[in-house]
Amino acid sequence: MATGLIALLDDVAAIAKVAAATLDDVAGQAGRAGVKAAGVVIDDAAVTPRYVTGFAAEREIPIIRRIASGSLRNKLLILLPAALALSLLAPWAITPLLMLGGAFLCYEGAEKLFEKLAGHAPPPETGATGDPKALEDAKVQGAIRTDFILSAEIMAIALATIPEAGFWSQALILAVVGTGITALVYGAVALIVKADDLGLRLATRPGWLRRQIGCALVRGMPPFLAALAAVGMAAMLWVGGGILLHGMEGFGLTALPHALDALANAAPPWPGARWLAHAALAGLIGTLIGALLIPLVRFVIRPVSRVFSPAS
Template sequence: MVVVLASQTAGTPLQLPVRHADGVRAGRGRRLISHSTSAGTAKGTIIAGGLAALLDDIAALAKLAAASIDDVGAAAGRASTKALGVVIDDAAVTPRYVGGITPARELPIIWKITKGSLRNKLVFILPAVMLLSVFAPWALTPLLMIGGTYLCFEGAEKIWEFVTGKHHAEAPPAVERGPDQEKTLVGGAVRTDFILSAEIMVIALNEVSAESIWLRLGALIVVALLITALVYGVVALIVKLDDIGLALAGRENGASRRFGALLVGAMPKVMTVLSVVGTIAMVWVGGHILLNGIADLGWAWPHDVVHHMEQAVAGFMPFWPGFFAWLTNTFFSAILGFIVGSIVTGIIHLIPKRPR
């Protein structure tokens, strides 16, 4: 108990402890309260400091995650650019599989092929190339060169078919093959996609082979999703453009009718341009892969010659030196790709075909 007396001189209250039977316990209680308050303050300070450290760690992790996403995006962008030739060819080839299909079944079939393409990339090819990059990275360059040689062969064969006028016999439209052929058609498209997807993923892996395993995995997943969406989104648009054109051509509005007729008339030309660009891109990308691959395997002089030509052209051009250096590399890569592809084409056509 405390008695408070007013001090007349100082004007401040004086607190005098009054002793009673519980005095000792009261004094100890005050000491315990004081100690408990100090401990609580210290504990609160520790909690606040820990919370601040946790928030700082979360901010650092967020920055790291953002940087990792940027790295994955940049790596995926590099990888996707290198696979451009295969992507264009894939977009040019796939619409042929829905030739003769009724309009109502075109998009469902493209969706089935899209799902098969994703399954190819994510379920079969991605684990295989990731295991390859971890346990047998030395095999990446030879495999890449095999894929590059196949690209050169595909491109050169199409060029020679155009020059000589000899083409593969095309399959009849799906309508003529009967209603049970849809499953066979989708299966054939998915098998063709497997080859192209394997080339895309190996090319992409080669571009990010120096990165960490998680960055490689993330980049390849992004590449698989991005390229599949791009290819089959474009394919769906190409396939339905003529239907859109026909719908517009049937309207009463003169501008709509003219635009619809323009779309319908332009589609064969668009397919031709896609096919030509895809063929050139295959020869160029395949030749570029071979040019870099033989340098990695120790035969560097072709790559060095092309590199010196790039530098010479870039130094000579007063504007856009980087573009013309790239164009020089592309030109010589395409020449190499066409030569190698022509040799493989000749060998393939010399092999006697077994009678069916």
């Protein structure tokens, strides 16, 4: 009896070790997939704060909560099942779809870059006016639509990072990535949006140090948001260009990726120098491809889309 109990405990311990190893593997792969999607995550965090601009301070956190909830639904209820179905039924389509998303990132990044260089502000968003509730609903829906595109790219990058994982491991990793990135992005956005309110509160409190911190927060948020937008733009170009170069290698078009690798590997052997060289070259390719896509989108894709959706 004692021997049987010991054997049972040994079996339970072995199962627990396997489960722990599996969870460690899932956590490690989810972490790597999240890092691969970092550029899209940065852009997501840079884009979202503008959707709460112009609303009362007490509505900022509820709006962010609504957008985060919609983002989580996008990832877990739509994109995760779609990614798993794609992995099962058409794994050959993952690379082309990933490259399509990379091209979209290049286009978005290049358009923002050229608008910045030309000194043109993006066109104002249209939406409901007059009724604050209708305006808030329109802003939230617009943010969720934008998030859907970025979330699709995040999930595609994550799926491409774990091609050898089993079905349930893929499902768990994608769920961890989707949930973790949503919490990270919208937690950061909430902190960014409320930082100036905290600064104003501190600036009116007694105490020299509090007032200095409060004034620094109030003065520092506009340049911080501008810097975050610039980092997001650069990340889109770098990640998009890198995705396209990697996809070209997958299709056997290795001349350009290998030439760029050789250039990057010729960088001085300083810490991070080769990584920076790879990122800069991928960003250059992303900028060139995005520049080529801008007239295609403006003069072909958008007019055609208007023909097929006249109500919009």
